[in-house]
Amino acid sequence: MENSFGSRTVWNRRWLVVYTRPRWEKKVDGLLKSQGIRSYCPLKTVINQWSDRKKTVEIPLFSGYVFVWVSEREEYRVRQTLGVLNFIYYMARPAVIRDSVIEKIECFLKTSTDCEIVDAKEISPGDRVRIKSGVFFNQEGTVIKARGKSVLMVFDHLNCALISSIAISNIALQTAI
Incomplete structure (x- = not known):
């Protein structure tokens, strides 16, 4: 034009x-x-x-x-x-x-080879999550507290109550079936 x-x-x-x-x-x-x-x-x-x-x-x-x-x-x-x-x-x-x-x-x-967009608002106490990588790969647990870029959670199926702080980018929300 x-x-x-x-x-x-x-x-x-x-x-x-x-x-x-x-x-x-x-x-x-x-x-x-x-x-x-x-x-x-x-x-x-x-x-x-x-x-x-x-x-x-x-x-x-x-x-x-x-x-x-x-x-x-x-x-x-x-x-x-x-x-x-x-x-x-x-x-x-x-x-x-x-x-x-x-x-x-x-x-x-x-x-960057390892990047992810994570909305921390999606994670709240009581949520069921799964670890995506690392020592506890595929372990499931329950979020106790979300703080900053990490969560405090309790792992299931380890025959004990293990509480650990995990990076939000390393967890996936479990959806209800």
Whole structure:
């Protein structure tokens, strides 16, 4: 598009965040890229272990979110993409993420092999948790107290009441079945 001076107008693009269907982050990222929309789904590499095997997989660093670099005109196309639920809003407008934040996330993922986003608000006394790595790998227990970036918990099935302080990043909430 040209203005009256004959120079090209560049659409103002900025990083926005979209909320996706559960476990659709990588699919949405691929669908957006196939439409020519620049998107970024930060991934971390983890080792999943089952009783019979281990497998290395890449999972999204931010569950349920994908970053998109779009102009206002492209927002409609993003919204219409299968798996996109909506943009994340702040003060009644799509939340804008600074370029420097995206660059920091990319840099962090290149230099850090063990990273995780943990919402400490999700952990509270009485929660059932499982240890993800270390000496007590796969041990289950009950949270007694959450403090800062660690929890005080009691382990089950060790034939004694062992109380230990464990980093929040090293535990997984057990879901009720």
